[in-house]
Amino acid sequence: MSFEDIPVDIGVVYEGERVKSKDMFVELGGPKMGQKFELALAREAGEIEDEKVTIIGPDLKDMEEGSYHPLGIVVEVAGKEIEPDLEGVIERRIHEYVNFVEGMMHLNQRYDIWIRLSKKSFEKGFKSFEYLGKVLIRLFKSEMNIIEKIQVTFITDPKIVTERYDDAINRYNQRDERARGLSDAEVDTFYGCSLCQSFAPTHVCTITPQRYANCGAISWFDGRAAARVDPKGPLYAISKGDTIDDYRGEYTGVNQSYTEKSLGKINSVVLYSAFEKPHTSCGCFEAIAFVIPEVDGLGIVHRDFKGDTVNGLPFSSMADSTAGGRQVPGFHGISIEYMRSPKFLQVDDGWNRIVWLPEAIKERVLEFVPEDVREKIATEKDAMNIADLKAYLKEKNHPVVQRWIEIEEEEETALVASAEGTDYVSVPGEMTAFVGGVGGGLEIIFKNAKIYAEKIIVRRTGKGDQKK
Numbered sequence: 001m002s003f004e005d006i007p008v009d010i011g012v013v014y015e016g017e018r019v020k021s022k023d024m025f026v027e028l029g030g031p032k033m034g035q036k037f038e039l040a041l042a043r044e045a046g047e048i049e050d051e052k053v054t055i056i057g058p059d060l061k062d063m064e065e066g067s068y069h070p071l072g073i074v075v076e077v078a079g080k081e082i083e084p085d086l087e088g089v090i091e092r093r094i095h096e097y098v099n100f101v102e103g104m105m106h107l108n109q110r111y112d113i114w115i116r117l118s119k120k121s122f123e124k125g126f127k128s129f130e131y132l133g134k135v136l137i138r139l140f141k142s143e144m145n146i147i148e149k150i151q152v153t154f155i156t157d158p159k160i161v162t163e164r165y166d167d168a169i170n171r172y173n174q175r176d177e178r179a180r181g182l183s184d185a186e187v188d189t190f191y192g193c194s195l196c197q198s199f200a201p202t203h204v205c206t207i208t209p210q211r212y213a214n215c216g217a218i219s220w221f222d223g224r225a226a227a228r229v230d231p232k233g234p235l236y237a238i239s240k241g242d243t244i245d246d247y248r249g250e251y252t253g254v255n256q257s258y259t260e261k262s263l264g265k266i267n268s269v270v271l272y273s274a275f276e277k278p279h280t281s282c283g284c285f286e287a288i289a290f291v292i293p294e295v296d297g298l299g300i301v302h303r304d305f306k307g308d309t310v311n312g313l314p315f316s317s318m319a320d321s322t323a324g325g326r327q328v329p330g331f332h333g334i335s336i337e338y339m340r341s342p343k344f345l346q347v348d349d350g351w352n353r354i355v356w357l358p359e360a361i362k363e364r365v366l367e368f369v370p371e372d373v374r375e376k377i378a379t380e381k382d383a384m385n386i387a388d389l390k391a392y393l394k395e396k397n398h399p400v401v402q403r404w405i406e407i408e409e410e411e412e413t414a415l416v417a418s419a420e421g422t423d424y425v426s427v428p429g430e431m432t433a434f435v436g437g438v439g440g441g442l443e444i445i446f447k448n449a450k451i452y453a454e455k456i457i458v459r460r461t462g463k464g465d466q467k468k
């Protein structure tokens with residue numbers, strides 16, 4: 001495959017390259033643009049003019065340095081083995097291939113894309129979407145040989161982006177709805193995705209019918225279709241193996257897959273918890289579930305939420321604490337679609353543990369939030385600091401308030417024990433403690449410890465033992 005006619009270098013070496021705002025020539029999509037999207041569509045061969053690149057609206061050379069533009073990317077493909085189930089997987093490769101371009105940064109997916117072109121690459125001559133189209137076409141054809149014909153369209157005309165945006169959103173919704181009809185118990189195979197290992201080497205997504213991929217772009221059906229046509233590719237089948245704990249979502253096959261793909265760094269994952277051996281988080285998650293220790297609850301913030309959240313931190317600060325392919329209890333990357341799942345953080349008490357989330361997300365998932373807790377979850381309109389949040393939860397009698405009472409009782413028990421004589425607590429055998437917070441967490445293992453303290457508070461972080 002030759003890229004000699006492209007004025008900048010193309011290669012995997014540029015994946016992970018960041019283009020800072022001071023170095024950018026233009027920004028396409030991103031948080032400043034309300035509407036942006038990328039979409040892959042399976043077509044009949046006769047509907048495609050092979051290798052055609054279409055530009056609707058201003059081209060790169062027509063844009064001013066430092067400017068911001070909406071963007072729609074449409075990749076249409078055809079081939080004997082191409083089916084609509086593959087659209088999500090082909091679409092996700094746009095992220096990977098755009099990042100192969102020297103001086104181009106592509107973040108996120110679907111309706112959330114954020115692309116920057118560097119001044120350096122523009123000055124080298126990368127002044128037209130024509131080049132980007134050629135790069136995408138060549139990479140798609142060489143990496144996915146099921147693609148026989150392909151055409152690519154770039155839309156920067158704001159009016160046309162708006163016109164096509166609703167159609168893109170409807171198509172994403174249709175894909176997501178399809179996967180909702182199936183439960184994890186009904187299948188014996190999950191799918192893994194290691195596409196994000198170039199950014200987060202120990203990360204793999206385990207995609208089940210009821211736990212959507214972190215990026216929100218790949219469903220269980222998409223994984224199945226991709227693994228079928230390219231079993232050695234980044235999406236692969238995971239045999240569930242033996243069930244260690246059905247309620248927690250722990251399976252020998254999933255654990256084995258993590259051990260293999262993370263080269264032994266991650267060996268055990270609980271699929272439905274943000275606290276207990278949580279699913280790893282790369283950096284592409286649509287949202288973060290974050291612990292708010294002061295109320296023993298979880299907040300949620302999505303990528304597009306502007307400004308600080310209720311704990312005083314913006315999405316970007318918490319994303320740094322969450323990402324990197326680690327398991328950070330209390331800082332958990334998730335997709336919006338997972339919030340619609342009956343398995344959503346069920347080990348941690350599911351929606352009964354969610355205390356705060358942006359109004360825009362609440363509206364999107366409202367019908368999946370149990371009716372009795374809907375009004376009890378605060379948004380940015382109800383609370384923007386911990387004191388107000390605490391007051392709101394108390395006033396609404398949110399389910400976490402019951403946890404506060406239990407904690408107070410536990411504190412009292414500890415005080416009574418201390419009043420009964422010894423000034424230490426003896427812990428025979430082994431005890432593990434987790435100290436978490438922004439910036440990551442520490443696991444501390446005590447062996448045959450004696451702990452001297454004025455007071456000991458034991459807090460429950462999940463209710464997994466209380467199986468429903």
Ligand code: SF4
Nearest residue numbers: 193195196205213215
């Ligand atoms: S977030 Fe997960 S499913 Fe999505 S591309 Fe990355 S590894 Fe694959």
